Amino acid sequence: MNTLRRWVGRTLSRQQVYAPRERVPLLTRHGRAAWVLPMGCLLVIFLVGELGSSIRVANWLLMVPLLASGVCSPLVTLMFGVLVVGLNRWVDIAHPSADIHTEDFLLQVTAALLAFLIAVLRTQAHAYVRHLQNAAETTRQVILPPLPPGWGGIESAAHYQAADVEARVGGDFYDVLATPYGARVILGDVQGKGLPAVSSAGAVTGAFREAGYHEADLDVVARRLEHALWRHNQLRQAYGEKTERFATAVVLAFPKEQPHTVEVVNFGHDGPFVVGPRGVWQLPHGAGAPIGMAELVGGTPPVRRVRVGPRETVLLVTDGVTEARSKAGAFFPLRRRLDELAADRPDGIAPVHLLNAVLTSVRAHTDDRFTDDVALLAVRENTEDPAPAHEPEQEQEQDTAT
Incomplete structure (x- = not known):
């Protein structure tokens, strides 16, 4: 009984660190x-x-x-x-x-x-x-869990803000997994708003947590995500919902056996930005179909491998950031802001610092008024190996699946 009480006490203390209760x-x-x-x-x-x-x-x-x-x-x-x-x-x-x-x-x-x-x-x-x-906060933590420092063997920082402040949850999602094959990351945005979008986001993240941990091949993980959302849409249609949901997303993997390498599966999402000593460049854009629409193009997107330096941080964002508008209607200049940060930090910038800088700039640009959900996730390989990576222009992308 005493052991159980100590375990419960430790669990509650961890929850208070990541989700402090309001007075x-x-x-x-x-x-x-x-x-x-x-x-x-x-x-x-x-x-x-x-x-x-x-x-x-x-x-x-x-x-x-x-x-x-x-x-x-x-x-x-x-x-x-x-x-x-x-x-x-x-x-x-x-x-x-x-x-x-x-x-x-x-x-x-x-x-x-x-x-x-x-x-x-x-x-x-x-x-x-x-x-x-x-x-709503409990639902948000299921879909958007707090990320402990160093989780999965990588440095990471994440932030989510719903456009509806009172609701506190929307259709954007992210997660970082610690797996036997190395860290795996996902960030995406479900089409639509409200509870149906939240439900679809839960189906995708649930499949990612299960398949991402057990499957060695990232292509199998991608197909499992596609099948999970297809089954979820079938269930919702059985309840009378006519709209088939889909989700744009990016899945990244940091293979243990291949340091300074990132595997990328892009489901119709903007390519993540990489910020570091080599400046700013992008991972492959989403040439494939979003999750839930693979049957329209004959399969899930391919897996591509890209070299990423040990001091380079990968930034994944949803369209709530790239399409954030000022009062005058101007879009947020994300690439220009990242170029400025890379110039100020020529030796690289940690994920938490990059995330805070971008988020501060977005809030200043929009006067802290968001019309869409905003999700940001910054990750970096946690290693002391100073081996340099190739220039982005020389990267060779390998398709491991179709």
């Missing part, structure tokens, strides 16, 4: 200091009335509990309601000329109770939204 404010939705806003409003109205203004303080004070209901917890809102009713009774006693009638007093009590009810309903709605967000 829920005790008194208010927006923080402990949210009461300052209605309190400031109360003081201003009360002081204006005491300075001899002709306004009816009783009527204006009704704003205080209503304002509190929008930012404070039900208990704090009720306290403001009681305070407002008490102040109105004090004004009635201390200033008989205020001419506060019984109808005014009943209106104040009604407003305080109404504000309390609004705060209760808002708090319940907020709790329900948080529950949905937690469920």
Whole structure:
């Protein structure tokens, strides 16, 4: 039993490292200091009335509990309601000329109770939204798992941001596998939006995790991905969905027996960029069909082998990055930004630094407003071997499958 408890404790601690839990404010939705806003409003109205203004303080004070209901917890809102009713009774006693009638007093009590009810309903709605967000976050971590440092024997860094901030999950996906044959990587984008796209992304990543670990031949992995999405589409059509989903994706493998070599299968995706001492160049573009459409072209894309230097970082992105637009409608100049980074870091740039630099530039370009899901994955071979790679113009691509 003690061993089980220690194992559970270690597991929970790891989860907190990669997915820290958000703190829920005790008194208010927006923080402990949210009461300052209605309190400031109360003081201003009360002081204006005491300075001899002709306004009816009783009527204006009704704003205080209503304002509190929008930012404070039900208990704090009720306290403001009681305070407002008490102040109105004090004004009635201390200033008989205020001419506060019984109808005014009943209106104040009604407003305080109404504000309390609004705060209760808002708090319940907020709790329900948080529950949905937690469920979406759990779904996101299934499709987009956190990557421990050095996982699979390579350096890696990943980031995902859904266009729908509240949903927190979309159709983009990525993963890094540690396999007996070396690290294997996937990044892709499912056609469409919403839950159907998320479901399709889950089918592709699930097949990749299974086949990518057990199959030595990357071509077999590619065919397993194709078959998995085909079966998923058949299942969805049995439920009445008419749209057949497909996914553009890139699969990379870092074979153990061939250092400084990357195997690439590109399912209709933009070629990943390589950034390092040789500058910036691209891996093969996706000449094949996306996942789910292989039968239209007679098979899955070929496997190509490319030499990549030990200090070169491969950057994979979805079209949420390459098609990110500024307010003026200009696309994000990814290649130009990578050229600048390569010039600033002639000895190479680590995946985490490359990812952060690109993400910062994209956010500045779009004013942090994304119209599509954004996924980035940067990987680099984790080795101390300084052996140089050939120039990209001299790379020879080998087709190992059709």
